Amino acid sequence: AFLSCFILDSVCWEVVGVVKLWNEWCRTTNATNVLPTDSFCLFYQLISDPTVLLCQCSCYVAEDQQFQWLEKVFGCMRKEGLQVTILSTCPVADYKTQESTLTLPSPFLKALKTKEFKEPVCCPLLEQPNIVRDLPAAVLSYCQVWQIPAVLYQCYTDVIKLDTITVEAFKPLLSSRVLKSLVKDVSESTKNLKKLLTTNETHNIYI
């Protein structure tokens, strides 16, 4: 949602690819007919700079599909000069800390980065004993092993449905080197966010 509102638009970006997959978590039963509104992974390319790709993953990639997803997606990309940024959310109840999670000021951002990632991160690093799973973990593992600079921003939130506060928790990223040049007009984005929320009443975006 954050990327849809603050970065993506139909003027500067175009759809260049799609990953189709099916598992028990997918809401649609029709796996062959892919529409942009279907819950699959869409790849957008920045028209003014084709080296910039954005992937919107709005479905759950199961654990036995993650490796193939990685091989297919990264197999199409040049590794030189590649840098990866991942945005993800997860329930704050999963966050391990000395205090109870009830008193934590959620939502909050935590980051994990690979060895090659040398830029400053926009929030504190995720401390042990916390870990990350699923596709974000698979992507980060791939990047760590193949020495690609990558950073994951994980937002811990206590809300299940889409809400403005959680989306805005990602705002510190707008000042990062990667997103600074891509961000649209912020006031326009906030309006888009409100619109997105009202149209998403029934749509279940995977968090």
Place this chain on the structure above:
Amino acid sequence: LLQPAVSVGNVGQLAIDLVISTLNMTKVGYFYTDCLVPMVGNNPYATAEENSMELSINAEVYSLPSKKLVVLQIRSPFIKNKYRPFCQALLSWVESSKCARVVLLSSSHAYQRDDEQLLGTPLRYLLTPDLEKAVGGLMQELNWKEMEKVAAYPGINDKEKVLHIPGGGITKRLFTESCSKGIQMAVLLKFCSEGDNIPDAFILVNYLNEWLQLIKNEVSDSNNSTDASSQWKIPSSWRLLFGNGLPPALF
């Protein structure tokens, strides 16, 4: 090569954590595979701010040249149908890297023990024929107990005996494949149940130490025992194993 099996109570993995943490082993590589569920986190053996920021993945290799020891740590479960490919990949790596021996730390369901196994030590060992020739005598001296075989058809026919390691994950498969490939492999396992398996990990790692002498057993003055428990260093990632702190409002 020292490694765990992903088995009941994760005892092997906990024991390996103790080995890596205590011996301050250096990470030398990754075992990148599609057979394990992906996971990442920051350095689980961090001792200070400076070394806490290195990313760790689900299967990593550590080494300690002074003891000619290489350790593989596995941190996540196997993906369905991937047991065999993993064993094949692992054993072909063992062979191609000319590894001298493999020691597998594992565990088995305590509730599956028979009457005799309920008494005495919960620790067992297994050696492939090639390793039996080399160290079989040492096991006798240490007074270790070999894992018993069980009847293939219990109740019907007690003559045919097979190796059965319930809850052991890939243990049996790795062991039998190593036997047929002529690899020197030892399995060290403990009977246990799910729960707080930290004591089990200590017991297993002390068992390993009786043989490999990874750390010195300091004889304690108070009870004259050679128990090396206090010399193992618990890694920082073992915090909060059973959840967060409780909200004060609960009381």
